[in-house]
Amino acid sequence: MSPDLLLALFTGAALFGVGIYGALSQTNLVMIMMGVELILAGALVNLVAFWRFLHPHSYAGQMFVLIVMTVMALEMAVGFGVAIARFRARGSVEMEEATELQG
Amino acid sequence: MALISLQTVFIAFFGIAAIGFGIWVFRTSSMMRSALALLFSQTALGAMFLAMQAEFLGVLQIMMMATEMSIMAIFMVMFMMDPGGLGAMEMSHQKRLSILAGVAGALATAGIALFTQWGVVVTSAPAAAEQTRALGTELLGRSMLIFETAGVTILTAMIAATAVALPTLQRKRNA
Amino acid sequence: MNTLVIVLSLLAGAYLVAVLEAWLATGRFRLAAPAWAAVALLGRESIVPRTPDRIFFETAPVLLLIAALLAAAVLPLSPSMVMANLATGALFVNAALAYVLVALLMAGWGSDSAYALVGGWRFLGQVIAYSMLIVMPITAVAMRAESLLTTDIVSSQEAVWNILYQPIGFVLFFVASMAVAFLPPFDLPIAVGDLAGGVEAEYTGVRLAVFRLGRMVLVITLAAATTVFYLGGWMGPVLPPWAWSAIKILAVSAAMLLGGYTLPRIREAHLLAWCWKLGIPLALINLFIVGVMVLIWP
Amino acid sequence: MTVERAHAGHARAQHGDMPFMSMVEVTEDLPRSRDGLPMEWVEVPFGPMFPGLPGGLLLTLTLDGDAVAKTRVRSVVGGGGVLPTAGLSATGFIAHLEAMDPLAPVAYRLLACRALEAAAGQVPDGEIRRRRIAVLERERIASHLGWLAMLGLQTGFAWLERHATRMQLECLRADLPRILQLRSTIQALTARLVRTPLLRSRLHGSGIVRPSSDLRGPVARAAGMRCDARIDDETYAALAFEMTERQGGDGFDRLHIRLDEMQQSLALIQSVGGFAEPASTAVGSASGAGHASLETPRGEAQLRLVLESGRVVQAQLDTATTYHMKLLPDLLDQQELGDALTTVCSLDLSPWEVTA
Numbered sequence: 001m002s003p004d005l006l007l008a009l010f011t012g013a014a015l016f017g018v019g020i021y022g023a024l025s026q027t028n029l030v031m032i033m034m035g036v037e038l039i040l041a042g043a044l045v046n047l048v049a050f051w052r053f054l055h056p057h058s059y060a061g062q063m064f065v066l067i068v069m070t071v072m073a074l075e076m077a078v079g080f081g082v083a084i085a086r087f088r089a090r091g092s093v094e095m096e097e098a099t100e101l102q103g
Numbered sequence: 104m105a106l107i108s109l110q111t112v113f114i115a116f117f118g119i120a121a122i123g124f125g126i127w128v129f130r131t132s133s134m135m136r137s138a139l140a141l142l143f144s145q146t147a148l149g150a151m152f153l154a155m156q157a158e159f160l161g162v163l164q165i166m167m168m169a170t171e172m173s174i175m176a177i178f179m180v181m182f183m184m185d186p187g188g189l190g191a192m193e194m195s196h197q198k199r200l201s202i203l204a205g206v207a208g209a210l211a212t213a214g215i216a217l218f219t220q221w222g223v224v225v226t227s228a229p230a231a232a233e234q235t236r237a238l239g240t241e242l243l244g245r246s247m248l249i250f251e252t253a254g255v256t257i258l259t260a261m262i263a264a265t266a267v268a269l270p271t272l273q274r275k276r277n278a
Numbered sequence: 279m280n281t282l283v284i285v286l287s288l289l290a291g292a293y294l295v296a297v298l299e300a301w302l303a304t305g306r307f308r309l310a311a312p313a314w315a316a317v318a319l320l321g322r323e324s325i326v327p328r329t330p331d332r333i334f335f336e337t338a339p340v341l342l343l344i345a346a347l348l349a350a351a352v353l354p355l356s357p358s359m360v361m362a363n364l365a366t367g368a369l370f371v372n373a374a375l376a377y378v379l380v381a382l383l384m385a386g387w388g389s390d391s392a393y394a395l396v397g398g399w400r401f402l403g404q405v406i407a408y409s410m411l412i413v414m415p416i417t418a419v420a421m422r423a424e425s426l427l428t429t430d431i432v433s434s435q436e437a438v439w440n441i442l443y444q445p446i447g448f449v450l451f452f453v454a455s456m457a458v459a460f461l462p463p464f465d466l467p468i469a470v471g472d473l474a475g476g477v478e479a480e481y482t483g484v485r486l487a488v489f490r491l492g493r494m495v496l497v498i499t500l501a502a503a504t505t506v507f508y509l510g511g512w513m514g515p516v517l518p519p520w521a522w523s524a525i526k527i528l529a530v531s532a533a534m535l536l537g538g539y540t541l542p543r544i545r546e547a548h549l550l551a552w553c554w555k556l557g558i559p560l561a562l563i564n565l566f567i568v569g570v571m572v573l574i575w576p
Numbered sequence: 577m578t579v580e581r582a583h584a585g586h587a588r589a590q591h592g593d594m595p596f597m598s599m600v601e602v603t604e605d606l607p608r609s610r611d612g613l614p615m616e617w618v619e620v621p622f623g624p625m626f627p628g629l630p631g632g633l634l635l636t637l638t639l640d641g642d643a644v645a646k647t648r649v650r651s652v653v654g655g656g657g658v659l660p661t662a663g664l665s666a667t668g669f670i671a672h673l674e675a676m677d678p679l680a681p682v683a684y685r686l687l688a689c690r691a692l693e694a695a696a697g698q699v700p701d702g703e704i705r706r707r708r709i710a711v712l713e714r715e716r717i718a719s720h721l722g723w724l725a726m727l728g729l730q731t732g733f734a735w736l737e738r739h740a741t742r743m744q745l746e747c748l749r750a751d752l753p754r755i756l757q758l759r760s761t762i763q764a765l766t767a768r769l770v771r772t773p774l775l776r777s778r779l780h781g782s783g784i785v786r787p788s789s790d791l792r793g794p795v796a797r798a799a800g801m802r803c804d805a806r807i808d809d810e811t812y813a814a815l816a817f818e819m820t821e822r823q824g825g826d827g828f829d830r831l832h833i834r835l836d837e838m839q840q841s842l843a844l845i846q847s848v849g850g851f852a853e854p855a856s857t858a859v860g861s862a863s864g865a866g867h868a869s870l871e872t873p874r875g876e877a878q879l880r881l882v883l884e885s886g887r888v889v890q891a892q893l894d895t896a897t898t899y900h901m902k903l904l905p906d907l908l909d910q911q912e913l914g915d916a917l918t919t920v921c922s923l924d925l926s927p928w929e930v931t932a
Contacts, residue, residue, distance in 0.1 A: 004111050005224055009216035011118035017209025018125045025201035030179050034141050038125050041148055052155040056228040059241035065160050070253045074260045080178050081264030093182045135387045162366045162373050169376030173383055173402055231365030392620040396642050462732050471628030471730035472914040541774045543732035
């Protein structure tokens with residue numbers, strides 16, 4: 001067992017945890033998106049670590065990282081689109097005030 | 104482990120930096136600081152990729168996140184009630200639950216990482232130039248379809264997001 | 279050793295750029311002008327605005343300098359004179375330049391002044407528009423070299439320099455470089471007539487000196503990048519390679535400064551419109567043309 | 577941030593222990609931008625010593641992002657409306673008026689002389705009148721060059737700033753042969769400025785004014801109004817003066833008008849062939865009311881005064897900038913900050929001559 005792999009995976013785990021905390025605890029849409037970015041960042045670390053320490057000669061791993069980066073950019077684009085639309089309509093992107101879907 | 108290599112030191116250092124900045128994101132009330140803390144967290148991650156000899160991905164991560172998080176910063180300042188963090192407002196809810204979920208998530212993933220049999224760890228990675236070339240071949244060979252799909256998806260998302268964000272015709276007439 | 283030589287020559291280049299800028303501004307050629315200006319700045323009291331975001335305010339000038347130096351680190355002055363010949367050199371230049379934006383944003387926010395803030399946000403809009411015009415021409419250059427190594431990029435221009443091989447790319451890159459270094463006519467974030475110094479407005483003394491130095495190094499770095507990517511880097515007859523690099527870099531930075539001297543500042547709306555509507559399509563066309571040319575005439 | 581936050585929502589939320597602060601409440605009282613987003617507005621002062629704006633002008637812009645939402649404008653040096661009327665002697669009155677506007681001292685000195693002469697019923701010799709006009713036109717060239725230098729500073733056009741400043745200094749000191757040598761330089765400058773594409777795009781469409789009774793001088797003439805105190809003046813008529821005029825009314829037209837006027841002034845000076853500074857007028861102990869009007873570099877200025885046994889007891893001044901300053905709030909509304917400041921610059925205001 002190499003400490004490098006474990007270190008990288010622990011970093012990923014910690015970022016994932018911090019991201020979950022952020023996404024759940026924040027009331028503002030933009031801050032929630034930051035939490036999601038951190039979760040994805042955790043995934044990125046894991047992917048790179050797996051590629052490097054387990055399969056350095058198979059580039060599908062690096063490819064996957066590129067896709068996740070694309071997803072991060074997508075998340076930003078769509079998230080901010082929604083945020084602007086919501087701010088225009090309600091004057092708020094606070095999730096406490098987004099109660100329209102409450103049963 | 105008798106000998107701790109330089110690589111290990113670097114991975115640990117940048118990993119801790121990334122986590123530290125990640126936590127700082129939610130501990131400051133200034134929006135600009137949050138956004139830039141996230142940026143530095145991602146940059147530290149990029150540096151960690153470099154330490155793991157994934158040169159192309161590391162540089163790409165460092166480059167993409169700089170612009171991405173700067174854009175994040177402008178939206179943060181736009182959509183926050185108190186962007187400067189002067190009022191020391193509370194902007195979080197369900198704190199206990201979130202902390203629990205976060206810790207549980209981190210522990211679960213860490214546990215999986217610890218107890219899984221990962222198999223043989225490869226000690227050497229291909230040289231950077233070779234990697235870049237091989238990644239390019241991968242992108243334009245076997246994974247081309249996936250990559251093209253990602254490209255089209257991001258274009259669609261850009262158009263959709265712009266369409267959503269534009270003011271409606273009705274409102275334009277009223278203005 | 280190599281690193282030391284390159285950093286020193288960068289600083290010397292930055293000094294010459296400062297001399298040139300002072301020459302243009304005052305109309306008198308004085309070799310000692312920047313030195314006196316620097317001494318004056320260092321001797322002056324460094325005033326801090328009322329309630330700055332201290333971390334950002336202090337970090338910004340240093341970050342600007344570091345970003346410029348990092349970008350310079352992968353650019354070769356001669357086949358052996360390069361600090362770090364990264365396999366992803368061309369991409370790394372981009373990555374380092376992206377932090378110029380971060381530095382200006384930090385300075386703009388940290389200064390706690392409306393002028394600086396508007397300047398910082400202006401630069402954000404400007405760079406998002408212009409970063410594509412940096413990235414896409416570099417991509418075309420790397421396509422011809424079939425490598426991201428900066429030394430390979432120079433060797434790929436053995437037969438024909440890229441300025442002739444892809445002139446559209448050169449023009450776009452040159453203009454975008456001026457925008458990244460916020461040289462006139464793209465000096466929107468530090469505009470004197472609009473924002474009384476903008477991002478720089480609240481900086482004094484040592485901090486301003488570092489900020490100015492960072493900008494001068496940035497100009498030299500971008501000129502070096504233009505030289506490496508389009509003007510055949512160190513190539514040239516008779517003179518040793520490093521001399522050719524130096525001559526080309528100084529010529530490009532002089533051209534950048536002179537261009538701004540004879541033009542009024544561009545309007546922000548026009549800058550964004552031209553960049554998005556004209557620049558990006560042109561960059562894509564350039565990519566396409568170079569792609570076809572690489573296939574038929576490498 | 578220095579942004580003042582004093583909104584009703586804020587105040588409400590700080591009372592008592594609300595579980596969370598409602599953003600809807602915070603944003604409901606915020607002013608809405610044109611694009612429908614409620615935004616914090618920031619009030620930023622420009623001036624009284626701002627590079628690229630006339631010194632003494634205090635412009636307070638309320639910025640919505642980088643667009644101007646509200647404009648307040650004030651002159652911190654102007655006070656011409658309150659002329660000291662407690663029996664100034666003729667010489668004192670002329671000196672006072674000359675010192676009032678350092679940007680156009682000769683024009684105001686001449687204006688004072690003319691009004692005093694009108695009140696005292698004197699008519700100066702024709703040659704003197706012609707030579708005084710030459711001095712006035714020389715000042716017009718210098719003033720327009722000064723304006724070009726300010727435009728250069730405002731738009732970051734370093735070349736223009738340096739050249740115009742140097743030419744202005746030359747022009748202020750020039751005697752007749754020297755000033756006629758300036759002709760080719762000014763022609764070259766005109767050709768170059770009209771050719772500079774970025775200058776055109778910078779000024780084109782900025783600060784469009786429609787013809788109205790509030791316009792004076794080059795601003796009015798750029799908007800297509802036949803508004804020039806010189807067309808009714810017989811001395812000018814004798815020199816075959818023709819008014820220049822353009823239709824667009826934007827910053828670029830104003831630039832054109834001023835460039836053309838410099839050529840025109842040179843031609844006038846050449847046909848007069850000599851300068852005579854307006855000297856102090858000997859009014860003796862005359863009494864009466866006088867009125868004079870004159871085209872200063874910024875537009876028509878009018879002076880009415882009442883003379884009682886050789887002393888000025890009442891005077892009323894009417895200047896172009898006073899009117900032009902009132903245009904600003906409407907003109908700058910929703911303009912981008914840089915464009916707004918260029919517009920202010922293109923009006924060529926002189927805060928010193930503001931009455932009221």
